[in-house]
Every structure is written in C-alpha cells, then in structure tokens.
Amino acid sequence: MNLQQKLLFYKYQGTGNDFVLIDNRNDFFSKNDTRLIKFLCDRRFGIGADGLILLENDKVSDFKMIYYNSDGNQSTMCGNGGRCIVAFAKLLDIIDSKTVFSAIDGLHHAAINGSVVSLQMIDVHEINSRRKHFFLNTGSPHHVQIVSNLDTLAVHQEGAKIRYGIYGEEGSNINFVDQVDSETFNIRTYERGVEGETLSCGTGVTAVALAMHKNNNTKSDKVNIVTRGGKLQVTFTLENNSYTNVRLIGEATLVFKGEIRC
Numbered sequence: 530m531n532l533q534q535k536l537l538f539y540k541y542q543g544t545g546n547d548f549v550l551i552d553n554r555n556d557f558f559s560k561n562d563t564r565l566i567k568f569l570c571d572r573r574f575g576i577g578a579d580g581l582i583l584l585e586n587d588k589v590s591d592f593k594m595i596y597y598n599s600d601g602n603q604s605t606m607c608g609n610g611g612r613c614i615v616a617f618a619k620l621l622d623i624i625d626s627k628t629v630f631s632a633i634d635g636l637h638h639a640a641i642n643g644s645v646v647s648l649q650m651i652d653v654h655e656i657n658s659r660r661k662h663f664f665l666n667t668g669s670p671h672h673v674q675i676v677s678n679l680d681t682l683a684v685h686q687e688g689a690k691i692r693y694g695i696y697g698e699e700g701s702n703i704n705f706v707d708q709v710d711s712e713t714f715n716i717r718t719y720e721r722g723v724e725g726e727t728l729s730c731g732t733g734v735t736a737v738a739l740a741m742h743k744n745n746n747t748k749s750d751k752v753n754i755v756t757r758g759g760k761l762q763v764t765f766t767l768e769n770n771s772y773t774n775v776r777l778i779g780e781a782t783l784v785f786k787g788e789i790r791c
C-alpha cells in the first residue's frame with residue numbers, strides 16, 4: 530500500500546474484545562507491515578483495537594481469516610475475532626446465516642442469528658493439569674488458574690509474570706478464574722500480543738470452560754462465562770476423553786466504519 534493512502538476499515542467488538550476488520554478480497558493490504566498494523570491498532574494515534582483481522586478469499590471455504598495481535602504480529606486463532614468476522618462476512622453479503630471459513634487452526638463452522646454468533650472451535654484432546662493451573666490449546670495457548678481474589682487481582686502484573694516466567698519466548702495467554710455457581714465462572718485474561726488485560730478473550734473463555742469441566746468444577750456441557758466485557762456461553766460434547774463440537778456463543782457487533790490515512 531502507498532503512503533498516505535486512505536484505508537477503509539470496520540471496527541467490531543465481541544464482549545469488549547475489539548478489532549479492526551479489513552476486506553482484503555482484492556489483496557491490497559501489506560500483510561507483513563508490522564508497523565502499519567501496530568499503528569492501526571494504536572488507541573491514541575490510530576483506530577484502536579486489541580487486534581486486526583483480514584477477510585480474504587479462500588479456495589475451500591466461504592472466506593479466510595488472518596489475525597494479528599495489536600503488537601502488529603500475526604498470531605494464532607482468535608475466538609472473539611472469529612465471531613466478529615462472521616458478522617462482517619454477513620454485512621458484506623458473503624454469507625447468509627451459516628458459514629464455514631478457514632483460519633490458522635483449520636476450518637470453522639459458524640451460525641449467525643441477529644447479533645449472536647455461534648462459532649465452532651477446534652476439538653481439544655489434551656488438557657494438562659499442573660499443581661496450580663491447567664494448560665490447553667483452544668486454537669491459541671491458554672494457562673488457566675483458579676483464584677479467590679479475581680476483582681482485586683493485578684491481572685497485568687501477575688499475567689506478565691506467568692506469561693514470561695513459565696512460557697518463555699512463545700508465551701501463552703493467561704486466564705484467572707473464579708467460580709460463581711455450578712455452571713458459571715467469572716474470568717479475567719492477560720492476552721499475549723496485546724501484553725495486557727483485555728475485556729474478553731474467546732479462546733480463553735473456551736479454555737476456562739473446558740478446564741473447569743475437566744477438573745469437575747462443573748458437570749454441565751453448557752458453561753456460562755462472565756468476562757469484564759460481557760457474557761459468553763461455551764457448549765461441547767465429551768467423547769473418549771476429547772472435547773468435540775465445541776461452540777463459543779455470544780454477541781458480535783459493528784461499532785463503526787471509517788477511513789484512515791496511513
């Protein structure tokens with residue numbers, strides 16, 4: 530892209546996890562321009578977002594999702610971003626109420642009804658239980674830790690300590706969880722690549738629901754998760770020690786669209 534070109538963007542949010550979405554079906558966007566992506570996500574000098582998502586043509590599905598964290602680097606799957614891109618594809622008339630699209634972790638089936646998007650996540654075959662935490666991959670890597678002081682916890686500080694202390698260069702997202710009732714949990718998440726707390730993280734919400742089920746904190750296959758930015762539900766089937774048919778369900782909405790000079 531040339532300098533000082535106008536770029537059309539759409540800003541979406543899913544439970545307060547916010548994204549810049551760009552229709553890149555004609556392949557104009559400079560995908561390796563880390564500086565540009567970081568600038569667009571900057572809350573003071575740019576549009577402001579936790580991440581940036583490109584919607585592209587795909588040979589085997591309705592469209593392709595390419596996800597970048599706000600640090601400008603391409604990353605692994607984003608669950609809230611996945612729900613937002615389904616709403617975006619509907620706005621662009623690429624899909625109607627059902628879709629299958631490609632992302633870095635494979636094909637995702639999804640359905641949209643009004644502003645509610647139900648997104649199928651990858652199957653989870655392994656949840657590692659450690660003395661004080663769980664680790665699993667729900668499309669992105671997640672550390673899940675039960676705490677009793679969720680409201681007052683210094684999530685940024687504690688999350689960074691664990692992210693760099695345990696997981697080194699590659700890192701992980703860090704979720705802190707507190708049980709509310711037999712099927713409801715409050716969570717707060719430190720996101721890798723944003724390097725701070727976000728209001729919600731969809732792959733993190735999914736990880737918490739599955740880890741809490743695996744640990745017998747809940748017996749329900751419909752788990753409610755309350756994030757700082759709103760409520761999500763995770764449903765799943767447990768077969769042969771694997772979690773399949775995992776769905777992340779909640780609202781995804783357009784906040785505004787605009788043009789930015791960059």
Ligand SMILES: N[C@@H](CCC[C@H](N)C(=O)O)C(=O)O
Pocket residue numbers: 546598604605606607608609610669670701702720721722723729730731732733
């Ligand atoms: N916000 C996301 C997770 C995005 C990826 C994550 N920051 C990482 O790099 O692992 C979500 O909703 O899942």
